[in-house]
Each structure stands twice: as C-alpha cells, then as structure tokens.
Amino acid sequence: MGMTMTEKILAAHAGCEKVEPGQLIRAKTDFLLANDITGPQAIPEFEKIGRPVFDPDKIALIPDHFVPNKDIKSAEQAKALREFARKHKITHYVEAGRMGIEHVLLPEMGWVRPGEVIIGADSHTCTYGAIGAFATGVGGTDLGAAMATGDTWFKVPSSIKVVLTGALPEWVCGKDVILSLIGKIGVDGARYQALEFTGPGVANLSMTDRFTISNMAIEAGAKNGIFPVDEKTVEYLKARTNHPYTVYTADADAVYEREIHIDLGKLSPVVALPHLPENVKPVAELPEIKIDQVVIGSCTNGRIDDLEQAAKIIAGRKIHPDVRAIIIPGTQEVYMEAMKQGYIAQFIAAGAIVSTPTCGPCLGGYMGILAAGERCVSTTNRNFRGRMGHVDSEVYLAGPAVAAASAILGRIAEPKEVLA
Amino acid sequence: MKFTGKVWRYGDNIDTDVIIPARYLNTSNPQELALHCMEDIDKSFVTGVKAGDIMVADNNFGCGSSREHAPVAIKASGITCVIAATFARIFYRNAINIGLPLLEVGDDVKKIKAGDVLSVDLESGEIVNTTSGETIKATPLPGFIQDIAKAGGLINYVKGSAQ
Numbered sequence: 001m002g003m004t005m006t007e008k009i010l011a012a013h014a015g016c017e018k019v020e021p022g023q024l025i026r027a028k029t030d031f032l033l034a035n036d037i038t039g040p041q042a043i044p045e046f047e048k049i050g051r052p053v054f055d056p057d058k059i060a061l062i063p064d065h066f067v068p069n070k071d072i073k074s075a076e077q078a079k080a081l082r083e084f085a086r087k088h089k090i091t092h093y094v095e096a097g098r099m100g101i102e103h104v105l106l107p108e109m110g111w112v113r114p115g116e117v118i119i120g121a122d123s124h125t126c127t128y129g130a131i132g133a134f135a136t137g138v139g140g141t142d143l144g145a146a147m148a149t150g151d152t153w154f155k156v157p158s159s160i161k162v163v164l165t166g167a168l169p170e171w172v173c174g175k176d177v178i179l180s181l182i183g184k185i186g187v188d189g190a191r192y193q194a195l196e197f198t199g200p201g202v203a204n205l206s207m208t209d210r211f212t213i214s215n216m217a218i219e220a221g222a223k224n225g226i227f228p229v230d231e232k233t234v235e236y237l238k239a240r241t242n243h244p245y246t247v248y249t250a251d252a253d254a255v256y257e258r259e260i261h262i263d264l265g266k267l268s269p270v271v272a273l274p275h276l277p278e279n280v281k282p283v284a285e286l287p288e289i290k291i292d293q294v295v296i297g298s299c300t301n302g303r304i305d306d307l308e309q310a311a312k313i314i315a316g317r318k319i320h321p322d323v324r325a326i327i328i329p330g331t332q333e334v335y336m337e338a339m340k341q342g343y344i345a346q347f348i349a350a351g352a353i354v355s356t357p358t359c360g361p362c363l364g365g366y367m368g369i370l371a372a373g374e375r376c377v378s379t380t381n382r383n384f385r386g387r388m389g390h391v392d393s394e395v396y397l398a399g400p401a402v403a404a405a406s407a408i409l410g411r412i413a414e415p416k417e418v419l420a
Numbered sequence: 421m422k423f424t425g426k427v428w429r430y431g432d433n434i435d436t437d438v439i440i441p442a443r444y445l446n447t448s449n450p451q452e453l454a455l456h457c458m459e460d461i462d463k464s465f466v467t468g469v470k471a472g473d474i475m476v477a478d479n480n481f482g483c484g485s486s487r488e489h490a491p492v493a494i495k496a497s498g499i500t501c502v503i504a505a506t507f508a509r510i511f512y513r514n515a516i517n518i519g520l521p522l523l524e525v526g527d528d529v530k531k532i533k534a535g536d537v538l539s540v541d542l543e544s545g546e547i548v549n550t551t552s553g554e555t556i557k558a559t560p561l562p563g564f565i566q567d568i569a570k571a572g573g574l575i576n577y578v579k580g581s582a583q
Binding site for chain 1: 433437438443445448460479480485486487489491492504508509517518528562564565571573574575579
C-alpha cells in the first residue's frame with residue numbers, strides 16, 4: 001500500500017519508512033514562522049523552556065499584521081518581536097519597508113521549498129503546499145516549543161484527492177477554484193485532513209492560482225493543501241533559491257479517504273456570502289448587492305498576477321463614487337513590479353487607495369475597518385461575523401477580477417459586465 | 421480532575437474571530453482578552469460567566485485563525501473545559517498546549533442545553549448532566565496528548581522530555 005505526498009513528507013521527517021493516517025509522530029521542522037500577533041505569545045513560551053533557538057537561520061519573524069504600527073499596543077508587540085530577533089540573531093526578520101505579507105514573502109524570498117515541513121503561528125501557513133511542501137498552521141505555544149526543539153508533533157492526516165481537469169475560463173481564477181471546493185465540502189469538509197490537488201488540470205494553473213488555493217485549505221478545515229511539483233514550480237523556484245530540495249510524489253496506490261473531481265473549465269466567478277466561506281454562489285445568480293468597500297490584496301490574493309487582473313479591469317475607469325477601493329500589494333517586490341507595469345498609477349488615477357503591504361483590513365485590524373451595515377467585497381480569506389470590523393458589517397469573498405469589477409460598478413459584479 | 425459547572429451553549433462553526441475579535445489582538449494578556457471573549461455573538465457571556473462554568477458547542481468549534489488568544493481568553497474567563505461535537509484542529513492543539521481541557525462528544529452534544537449543570541470527569545471522559553440525569557461518554561484523548569495534558573501543557577512536557 002503506497003503513500004500520499006503528505007504521508008511521504010511526514011514519514012521522511014519523522015525518520016519512519018512509512019506512516020499511516022491517525023499515527024502520532026514527532027517530525028523535524030525545516031522552517032518556522034511567527035508574526036507580530038503570534039510571535040509575542042510564542043516568545044515567553046519559548047523562554048520558559050530555557051534553551052537557545054534550534055537554528056536562527058530556520059525561523060522567520062515577520063511583522064505584518066498590525067505593522068506599520070497601528071497603535072501603541074501594536075507598537076509594543078512589534079518591538080517585542082524585533083528585540084527577540086536581535087537577541088537571538090534571527091536571520092529572517094524583516095523590517096517594515098522591506099517587509100511583506102508573510103505568506104507572499106516567504107515563497108518569494110525562496111525561504112520555503114518543496115518537500116519541507118514548515119509550521120507557522122498563522123493559520124494560512126498552509127499556503128506553501130502550493131510548492132509541494134507540508135505546511136500547516138499552529139499556535140504560539142507550539143511555535144515557541146519548536147523554536148527550542150526544531151521539531152513538533154503531528155497526527156498524520158488522511159488525504160482527500162482533489163482531481164482537477166481542464167483549464168480555467170477567462171476571468172476565473174484560483175480563488176474561484178478554492179471557494180467552489182469549500183462551497184461543495186463545507187468549512188469542516190476536510191477537517192483534520194490533507195487536501196492533495198492532482199490531475200491534468202494542475203499544469204494549467206499558475207503558481208499564483210496554486211498559492212491562493214493552498215492558502216484557503218484551512219477554510220475547509222484542512223491541515224494542509226498540497227500540489228505536486230511540476231515544471232512551473234521548478235521555474236518559480238529557480239529564480240528564488242539555489243538551496244537543494246526533495247521532490248515527493250504520491251504513489252500510484254496511495255490511499256485517499258475520498259476523491260473530488262473539479263472540471264476547471266466549468267467554473268465561473270463566485271463569491272462567498274456572509275458569514276462563512278462555504279456560502280458560495282456564482283456572481284451571475286446574485287441579486288443586486290450594493291457595496292461600500294473593496295479590498296484587493298492579502299496572503300490569499302496579493303501577488304502580482306492578482307494585481308494585474310485587477311488593473312486590466314480598473315485601468316482607464318473610475319472607482320464607483322460610493323466605494324472605497326483599497327489595494328494592498330503583498331510585498332515590496334510585488335509593489336515595485338506593479339509600479340513598473342503601471343498598475344499603481346492606474347489604480348490611483350481611478351480613485352483607489354494603494355497601501356504598503358499589511359494584513360491590516362483582512363482581520364479587522366486597521367486600514368479599512370467597516371462600520372455597522374457596511375458591505376465589502378474582499379479578496380481575503382474569511383468572512384466571519386465581525387471579521388473586518390463592526391459585528392453588523394458584511395464581507396463577500398471573491399477573486400481580484402470580481403472585486404475590481406465590483407469596485408467600478410458599486411455592486412457585486414462580474415468582470416464581463418465592466419468590459420462589455 | 422473533576423469539574424461541576426453551568427453550561428454556556430453555542431452552535432456550529434464558532435470561529436476564533438468571535439471567540440476573541442482581532443481588534444483586541446494588540447495584547448496577549450489573558451485577563452484583558454477575557455474581557456472581550458464571545459462579545460460579538462453573546463454580550464451576556466463576559467458579565468455572566470462564573471469560574472467553573474463549562475462551554476458547550478456543536479461542530480467545528482474554534483475554526484479559523486491560529487490565534488492562541490482564543491483558548492487563552494476562554495480559560496481566563498473562568499471556563500474549566502470546552503465540550504463540543506467536534507473541534508477545529510488548530511484550536512484543539514492550542515487548547516491542549518495551554519492546558520484548557522477539551523472533550524469531543526459527537527452528536528451526544530445535543531443532550532446538553534444552555535444552563536444545564538454538568539459534572540465532568542476528565543480522566544474517564546464521563547459527563548453527567550445533573551439537570552437532565554443523562555450520562556455522556558466523550559472520546560478519550562490519545563495517550564500522547566494525555567501526557568501533554570497531565571504535564572499541564574506543552575511547555576512543561578517539552579521541559580520534562582530529554583534535552
């Protein structure tokens with residue numbers, strides 16, 4: 001009986017020939033991550049253990065959530081992270097101005113690689129499954145302990161095989177793929193499980209689409225969401241790292257708990273209605289829903305391809321008078337590239353807000369908090385009650401093209417309505 | 421360990437944003453976090469919760485963000501343990517790691533109503549609903565997780581393990 005990709009990576013890191021779903025293992029960790037919210041919680045836990053960090057080159061501390069500091073308390077948290085990084089000579093601490101949203105930044109810098117075990121004190125750490133790594137979110141205590149030991153415990157997850165076929169139609173993106181999947185299986189449809197994406201359709205998905213899909217695996221309750229390593233992955237990594245890595249492939253006789261088939265060619269632009277990511281509806285089937293704000297960015301959709309999609313729709317047009325459109329490039333590199341391509345000038349000319357990288361509005365931190373009764377179309381990942389502000393505000397999750405079209409028309413709209 | 425307490429009852433998919441909204445994540449002080457626990461869906465919780473009370477919910481409790489602030493806020497509010505049909509995985513880890521006991525009971529959770537008084541035996545996993553007289557048996561924790569729980573959380577467990 002063979003193993004899935006996830007099982008192979010975990011077995012190799014636990015020093016086992018073979019692992020099986022349900023087995024409890026201790027696995028070596030290749031890379032660890034914390035941010036300005038979770039780091040300050042991990043640090044005192046780490047200090048209680050009384051050991052040095054296991055490897056200062058294998059830890060990233062990224063102040064991205066409430067940085068640039070939103071208030072005094074946030075400034076204190078960012079300071080605690082910075083001081084810890086200096087004290088322990090953490091290689092991958094990145095200061096505001098060079099900082100990016102962690103899950104856009106880490107792959108971009110080549111700090112995470114295929115075949116690795118990566119844990120981060122942030123639930124969207126599962127993003128790195130896009131490059132064939134086992135990556136999952138943990139809490140501050142888990143992270144603090146791993147900073148001392150260089151390993152952690154896992155229950156080996158069973159895997160769900162998601163077989164992708166075909167190619168995405170125009171204006172349909174990775175966000176529509178993952179939202180459609182969550183709509184099908186629910187917010188706990190993959191609870192404690194691995195989502196393994198496979199099939200001929202994978203080759204037709206860009207790395208940006210794969211990052212978006214893996215990023216939201218957690219929104220189906222999954223432990224991780226992993227893609228095979230193919231030519232596109234290798235090409236993506238070539239420019240970013242020369243560190244050797246191991247490519248794991250699932251065995252032909254690997255055992256999956258269930259199989260889900262998605263024909264990419266049959267998908268259409270969708271949104272997740274308040275207040276759960278599983279409330280997914282095609283945009284075409286919605287009544288008129290007027291909106292107050294649009295957010296384009298985040299660890300889910302803050303990459304250059306995402307901004308390109310938005311720019312194609314926004315360029316030469318005006319943001320609807322009743323809408324605040326907030327566009328947040330995921331990293332400084334994305335920001336620079338968007339500037340070179342002319343997107344930033346197009347956004348500003350249209351009347352949009354462009355911000356330095358930050359998680360800010362996604363989790364209702366700052367830079368776009370909603371008042372009671374306000375509605376936002378957002379390319380972020382969660383639309384829970386009160387997620388982006390007032391408990392009576394509403395978040396509609398969508399891809400960058402739908403968000404951009406909605407920003408122009410002042411209501412939830414498909415790109416073709418703007419371009420017609 | 422045995423607890424007896426009054427039930428605060430919630431539904432499906434209680435996410436970490438409602439357990440502790442991100443607007444309060446500019447601190448990790450447990451007492452400050454506890455002041456805002458559950459406020460977006462139940463304003464009466466913070467003012468009404470008594471030390472020793474028990475939180476009970478349906479499926480996928482604690483879904484969403486990895487913020488450990490969520491189990492920390494629940495624990496600091498005085499709740500002794502959380503019982504649910506099922507838990508989201510990061511919340512489950514975090515709660516065990518910080519020493520907030522959890523009991524998973526599946527569909528039997530329907531036998532528990534708001535305001536019921538429960539008597540919980542963590543070791544045997546037996547929950548007696550003293551209001552209705554019914555007894556529920558929770559899924560026992562795997563051995564390794566029990567070791568973490570017995571050590572009082574992950575940090576003590578790691579400190580106690582081989583250097």
